[in-house]
Structures are given as C-alpha cells and as structure tokens.
Amino acid sequence: MTQPIVAVENLRVLFPTRDRKETVKAVDGVSFAVQPGETFGIIGESGSGKSTLGRAVVCLLKPTEGRVLHNGGNPHDLSAAELRRARREYQIVFQDPNAALNPRMTILRSVREPLDIAGTVPSGDRDRVALEMLDRVGIAPEFSTRYPHELSGGQKQRVNIARVLTVRPKLIVCDEVVAALDVSIRAGILNLFADLQREFGLTYLFITHDLGVVSHVSSRIAVMYLGAFMELGAPEALVSRPYHPYTEALMSAEPVPLPSHMRTGQRIVLQGEIPSPTNPPSGCRFRTRCPIAKDLCASKTPDWREMEPGHFAACHFAEPRP
Template sequence: MTVERIPLVEIKNLKKYFNVGRGAVLKAVDNVNLQIIEGETLGLVGESGCGKTTLGRTIVRLYEPTAGQVLFEGKNVHKLTGQQLKEFNRKVQMIFQDPYASLNPRMTVGDIIGEGIDIHGLYKNKERTDRIYELLSLVGLNKEHANRFPHEFSGGQRQRIGIARALAVEPKFIVADEPISALDVSIQAQVINLLMELQQKLKLTYIFIAHDLSMVKYVSDRIAVMYLGHVVELTTSEDLHNRPLHPYTQALLSAIPVPDPETERKKERILLEGDVPSPINPPKGCRFAKRCRYAKPICTEQQPELKEVEKNHFVACHLY
C-alpha cells in the first residue's frame, strides 16, 4: 500500500502584482499553483525577472498576495495572526541572495544569530550562548566568530552566517533565494553541500531558487520552470533533464556547458530570438509564443494551462 505524501506547502492560484505608476501594473507572479512535499527540495528556475524571488517572498509573507493562497500545514499563511503567526515565522525561514546586504553591519555575528532565539524565547543565558556556538559549528564556523562583525568575513562565510541565522529558530521549511549566486565558484559547491547535509540532519524542506540549471539538478527532487510569472513545466529533476517538453526548458538546457569539447561541438544550441516581453503588458496567449520556434496561431490567442501530460510531468504548452 502506498502512503500519499501530504504537501507541507500548497500554493493556489497565487498572483502578485505591483503598481508601477500611471495605472500600470507589473504582473510578477501570475496564477501559480504548486505543492511542496515535506522533506523534498523543489528547484525554481528561470531567467531574471520571471518572478522566482517574488514567489519566494510572497510564500514567507514578505509580500502580501494580490490574489490566491499560500497554505502551510493546511493554514492560509496570509490570514494568520497572534500566536499562529509567530509560530509560522519560526517554522518558515529565508536565506537571502546577497550575504553582504542581508546581515546588519552594526550587530555581532552572535547577536545576528541570537536575534531569532530571543524573539521566540527559545534559549536563555548560557543555553543561548551554547546554542549560538552549536549553530556556528553546524555551518562550519568557529565559536570565536560570534564576537566579530559581518565586514570581517568573506562572502562564503557571510552566507554561512545567514544559514545559521535561518536555522536558529529550528524551522521546517526554508526558501533559499539564489543562495550561491553572489559567491565565488569555488565556494558555491561547499555551500550547496552544506545545505544538503543540513537537510538530511534536520529534516528540512527547501525551495531552491537559482539560475544555474545544472546546480538545481544536483540539489532538487523536482524542478519548476518559470517564465514571465507562470510555471511552464514541472517534473522530477531527472525527467526534466532527460526529457524536457516545453520549448523554453529545452532552450535553457541547451545552454548548459558540457565539460567534454567533442560533445559540446555536437550539441544543438537553441538560440532564443527576441526579448522577453514586458511583465507590465504581457502578450495575450502563451507568453513565450513570440520566441518559440514551434508557435502556432492558437499560441498567440489562448493561454495554455499547466497539465499533466505524462506521469508526474506537467507542462503548459499547446504542443501537448
């Protein structure tokens, strides 16, 4: 008998629009539906400006949605108040893209990590100090680092401090918003391996937002591909790389460099022509149609729905 895995997070018809003046509205996230199963990593990929970060920030309540719902453990997170809201803020944390901007330069590392512990009243006095040292050790830093300030650390070390801060309140779910894009290539693998080790050790669930598809494949169980506010493809990491169905996903995967020069020469590169349409005035129908080599008349008239075209493989495209 198979046990149905219950989603930890459900995103239902989520929209997030921004007023940008003169009556114009920027549609950053437009009708997104996703489920995140407890214990998994859902990768979220797409070009800059496709709405990945906005989606992540709306999930953790940094933004209020224009429409739709985010459910965490079955509760609508944007309706929570009082003790329920405080509990949600403890269980759901975010690791930010820029470790330089996301740490308060006037606070010591110990106070940065200890702030969440104090707000939620988790540990006091010596226990608090010991917990901060434990967290520093967990992310590969020393307890001596607790009395230093953020400017005394490298980018990779600062991101480790950001991870320790997120873990301080013992969360269940973490939104990692491009946590390695601001780091040197040599440090990126270390931070990725650290996140994966912590997931196993602490039973965490992740949304991992990134540009780098090869890195997302390495860390993710499933991958959602976003284009201009929409999810256009969703499937397992393996299926997405072996059998991408959406023309946009095919183009993204064709751009990944291959280590073997001979294979690289034979590989077909799909070059996308034209610019990404404006999210302020998105085209009618499929938003990818003007850049798609398979576009048909229906593509410019009717917006495709995200449908399951193969087992656990969802795609929003009129080709299927």
C-alpha cells in the same frame, strides 16, 4: 498522500508600477505543492518572478489573489502574534549575503537575534545555541566576535544559514543562495545545505537561474517564465526529455556544470529579451520568443497538462510520448 508542507494555489502577486498607472504581474497564476523533506527547485531567467514567489511562500508578501497554505492552513488567517510564531517555521536565505546581517552587530549577535525575538530558548542558553549552530555550518568560534565585513561571502552565507536554523524551521526558501559566491566555494555551500537537510529534516524551495545548481539538489524542478510555470518534472526528465520549447532552450544553453549524462547536444539560442511583466503576451506568454509558435499561441493560453506521471507542461503542441 501526506499533507504538503506548502501548497500554492492559483497565486498572483501584482505590484503597481512606479507611476501607478500599470500593474506588474510578478507572479501570475502559479500552483504547486511541496512535500515534507523534498527539495523543490524553481528555475527561470531574471525577472520571471522567482523571488516574489519565494517571498510570498514565507509570508513576506501577501497574495493579491490565490492562497499559500502552510501545512494546510492559511497563515494570513492568523492573528499578527500567531503569524509571527508560525513564520518561524518558514525561513528564507537571500542571494546577497549581507541582506540579513546588520553590519554593526557581531556574528554571534546576528545569529542569536532570531532567538532573542522568538524567546523560545532561555536567554542564558542563547549564546551557546548560536555558537553550536555556527560550529555546525563550519564557522569557527573565533569568528563569532567579528563583524560581517571581516568575513568572506561564503562565510557570511554560512552565518545566514546558522541564523535561520536557530529557530528550527521546517522549510527554507533558498533564493539564489550561491549566485553571489565564487564558483570555487559553491559546491561546499550546496553540500552543507544537503547535510543540514538530512540532519534537521528540512524542506527546501530552491530558487535559481542556474540549472547546474538546481539539478544536483532537487527532487522536482519547476520552470518559470514571466510569472507562470511552463513545465514541472524530475530533473533528469526535464533535461533528457523536456516538453516545453522554453525548457528545451534553457537546457541547451547550459554550459559545463551539468553532469555529462544530462547535457544535450544542440544549442537553442533564445531570441530577444523577456517581455515586460506589466504586459505579458496574450495566449502563451512565451510565444514572442518561441521558435515554433503558431497563430493559436496568440489567442489561447495553453492548458497545464500532465504529459507523463508527475511531469507537467503548458504548450499547445506538446505531445505525450510513449
């Protein structure tokens, strides 16, 4: 077994509510490991804790409990200077193409900035490296002197990718990277991610609420609900034979973007809203919306069980199939 590039162990990330009287359990006991070169997808509704998990993976947030290991080591055991250096290898691209771009900086300066901070490339070479990276992501040199507001969302997202690539990361957390973009340009950006993965040997943690996006690119997908994983498996297995009622509902709600062989027949419409993460339901946290919940579901938290090799689910009533 190779050393996972990221191992998340019983991670909990809790926030105080605004009035500080309660605790938001944004990530509430999550474990998984990502292998080098893999694209690990995380899917779930808004508010399920995906971004919090992604930020904890790149050390933008500290675990409240549990650990995030980078290549087997705990980055939070490092000194501040060592952590800054180590973090270069673990980058994140956000949904909002403007989030990481300073509106008063030219595109070239924005892409060069991480190199200036890292200091790993001689200063005389940094513009050249930045321009090469812009070229690689499909941004022509004439855009380098422009400002973010002069670019489209898709172009800005390409710039963001160039920006994180300059420091040669090993893993990139892609947090809803195409969600804010026009549908017509999403495929181009997803293809770029795939090309860059091959070229630079990247590992991705690919976060999305859109199964159509993640099923195309991922080797494995975790289904997240209210701070916890409900199911984990290969995309084809999740779609064609889900074990968890929540996965089944998500899959059936998926409209056209799924490849035809992955589409399911019937639609299961989830009732109600996702409950508040300050007070998740007892037992199985999905039980308030589960069409087959029974008494046991309120009193006992389902175990995380391997239903088939590499395919896990947390439901009392899931049965391994022959």
